[in-house]
Amino acid sequence: METGKNQSLFNGRPIKILLAKPGIDGHDRGILVLAKAFRDAGMEVIYVGLLPTPEEVVDTAVNEDVDVIALSLLNGAHMTVFKKVADLMKARNINDIAVVGGGTIPEADKPKLEKMGISGNYGPGTPISKIVEHITERAAEMRKLKSMEE
């Protein structure tokens, strides 16, 4: 796994990531490719399958103690559905799980998503290495937080 300078944070325990397509959207080519790619990059991947509700996504993330939730939508509903996940995280006071997004997200929506705490928001054609790098950074932040909590 290429975790670079953050290697020490991941010692013994790979990045654990939950992949989800919340909302009603069956376009899963991208998320299946990423699931394989993340696994190849040494992460522990949990793919919750299609059609989970935002509640199911957050519940699973907490139960599985993941570092990162990765959300994908290609149906244009990200501003509603991603927000629901972000709102739930806030309502439950969860700070040590990062949320990243991806899919067909117009440029103008990206700053708004960032403000909700959803980073990345990469579109089609993004090199996997760039996505892995971003997730590794976010996961490292989370591990730092967790180590401070302990």
Next chain:
Amino acid sequence: MEKMESYWSLKYRQLKDQNHSPNSDYDEWAENTLIPWNRKTGFKEKEFTNSSNIPIKEVYNSKDIPENTEEQLLGLPGRYPFTRGIYPNMYRGRLWTMRMFSGFGTPEDTNKRLKYLIKHGESGLSIAFDMPTLYAYDCDNPRADGEIGKCGVNVSSLKDMEVIFKGIDLSKVSTSMTINAPAAILTAMYIAIGKKQGVPLDQLAGTVQADILKEYIAQKEWIYPPEAHLRIIRDMMVYCTENTPKWNYISISGYHIREAGASAVQELAFTLADGFYYVEMGIKAGLDVDDFAPRLSFFFNSSINFFEEIAKLRAARRIWARVLKEKYGAKKDRTLLLRFHTQTSGYTLTWQQPLNNVIRTTIEALAAVLGGTQSLHTNSYDEAWALPSEEAVKIALRTQQIIAEETGVIDTADPLGGSYYVEWLTNKMEEEAFRYFDQIEKMGGILEAVKAGYLQKEIAATSYRRQIRLEEGKEIMVGVNKHNEEGEEPINILRISKKAQKNQLDRLNEVKSSRDEEKVRKTLEDLETAMRKEDVNTMPFILRAVEEYATLEEISNVGRKVFGNWKEPVIV
């Protein structure tokens, strides 16, 4: 006793033999001309393969195709096995239908768009539905929040369909509806509107997709487990064969299989395998194959590897004709014709340098035409970003008009017929498709293979392979991993107004307050009783519920109660 070899296995073996003949001319040429040339020019050997991972040689000659090619494998257009086209004079007599998929936002928006397209010379209507409609959730379901009108038009009840077709005479148009899990309900709505307009049922022309197998394989938009959906499709097949002879009740779709990441061969094989399943289903339901199979139509993708796509489409026609004749005993020529719609690939469009997509779409559209398509949708250049703007749709339609009216490609049928490369590739695609048919049969048939996740895993593997090749620069997407530019400005895209959701909610409330609740309850009860008896045709019961303005979700909830839900097998 040894088990008898299956039809698929036998054919696969024959095709392998047919396609593996030695080619001494090539070998001699490679040794004495090619290799010295490569050495002299310093050409570094590298592998050339297409999306189906079939290696391509430097050149093809007559030794690469069987001697009996013309008599046995090709024939002439309009003649068995229809490799060269389904009509004798092809586009001279009948140009492909320029069928642009549309539908977004509210039914009012879609009605306006349809009328716009009719005015600009489009000859067939095609409607896209939004996600809640495709999964049969009404617009007031919490799951539908934020999704109304995003990927297509929203329909919660017959009232919405009435608005979509307001002022459009159903006896004068043919309508293709891209709807699968709830296809029987949308068909019933279309019939209900036809009845209200006074159009005789036998004049209602159009297509619903209703190819549920590919939903489990690729697009993943289902409501119930596979067996339940297949039973309702069977009911629709039987009902429509008897009542609406111009209604094509299944459009067997490779498009979504391809978009989900499949190769051209996987698209070809899985789509035809689905088709064979529906044929067997109709025969089992007591229909004569010559009565119903002519209503099955196909829907293919046209992607960017030009000759591979053309070969795929030619192979598809030949395989269908041969299997229908040899295995399913079809007697009429009409039954053997594989008629298909094509859409250019969405997967190949980039959101980087989006105007380049006009070029990609043009090449893909040309492949579809040279492959002999009956109708065509060309994607708009802005579709990697969002639903297309009106301007972009117009350019996409003009692309087809230029191909049809300026280039001369329509002058003669199957202009690439006889090309060594195209014929070799067509044979190879056919062989590879039979390899899959054989494999699927060995797994217990397509339904079992789908339930085991086999096809889904095959597609995911191809899709991953391509991604890795892109990352390694072995495959190129201009503007993405080569010739890319920094700091591109976003283009103007279509935004769906939030008003769509409110508009739909208001109409749904109005429907619910003005209908006869008692009648609705009764029709839904009757539908439940019908659903619980396997041998009862549910279609008339669905139609009655629709006509009483029972909503899409209410009708589907009856099925959800009777059949339950579906959780897909693990793919990754």
